Amino acid sequence: MPDADAVSLIKAANTRMLNESFHSAGNTTAFAGAKQEMWSDPAQGLHVEVTGGMSGDIYCKDGTSYTSADLFAGALRQRGPQVTVPAELRSSYVTTKAEQGCEMYYKIAETGRRTQGKDRAVDGRQAQAVEVAAGKSEDVYLIDKDQQRLLLLQSQRDGRTSTTTYDSFGEKFTITLPVAEKILTMEAFRSRVTKY
Numbered sequence: 001m002p003d004a005d006a007v008s009l010i011k012a013a014n015t016r017m018l019n020e021s022f023h024s025a026g027n028t029t030a031f032a033g034a035k036q037e038m039w040s041d042p043a044q045g046l047h048v049e050v051t052g053g054m055s056g057d058i059y060c061k062d063g064t065s066y067t068s069a070d071l072f073a074g075a076l077r078q079r080g081p082q083v084t085v086p087a088e089l090r091s092s093y094v095t096t097k098a099e100q101g102c103e104m105y106y107k108i109a110e111t112g113r114r115t116q117g118k119d120r121a122v123d124g125r126q127a128q129a130v131e132v133a134a135g136k137s138e139d140v141y142l143i144d145k146d147q148q149r150l151l152l153l154q155s156q157r158d159g160r161t162s163t164t165t166y167d168s169f170g171e172k173f174t175i176t177l178p179v180a181e182k183i184l185t186m187e188a189f190r191s192r193v194t195k196y
Contacts, residue, residue, distance in 0.1 A: 003113040006130050010108045012148035013141070017106050018042065021171055022149075024106070026164030027052075029137075029157035031074065036164070038105065044175040046102050059093070059177050060102035066093040066178050073193065083193045093178040094189045108132065108141050108150065115140070122151040122165075 021041040028036040033053025040046040045061030056071025067075075072094040073083045098104055109132045118129035118140055127142035142152040153164040
């Protein structure tokens with residue numbers, strides 16, 4: 001049974017992020033020991049910068065993701081296949097279809113439930129907590145009670161934890177997608193990397 005209060009809050013927060021520019025920063029459970037910063041603009045698309053244990057950039061616009069080759073290889077390595085990126089591909093980007101659109105990088109799942117016990121203030125603003133749990137992962141989203149903007153995300157994945165803050169709503173950013181000659185299809189990337 002969906003939690004109606006949570007669903008309306010989640011839909012409002014997702015709509016704000018889809019229609020308004022914002023910035024986020026924090027550590028990430030996706031790449032061990034890494035930090036992640038994101039800029040999103042409804043007209044220009046989205047840019048994620050990963051630094052730390054693994055470094056690289058992801059861009060997304062109109063349902064297409066562009067992931068820097070080293071970062072793409074790093075994500076593959078975490079799942080098993082050991083791949084080495086040749087030097088001449090290091091500055092390339094691998095293009096993939098973002099199945100749920102570019103908002104998959106920030107969208108809150110509508111399976112969330114309101115957890116009043118975790119409501120609290122974030123930077124002086126009263127926030128309402130929504131929890132999304134699946135398997136070994138648990139995400140707590142703190143959404144501004146008045147403006148229905150996402151302010152904070154606390155994630156747990158297989159024992160790894162991360163905290164991400166969201167800010168700069170409505171501010172101007174410049175997001176420049178990779179140039180055409182730097183873009184590789186997944187097939188072209190796979191055929192040119194070395195597996196071992």
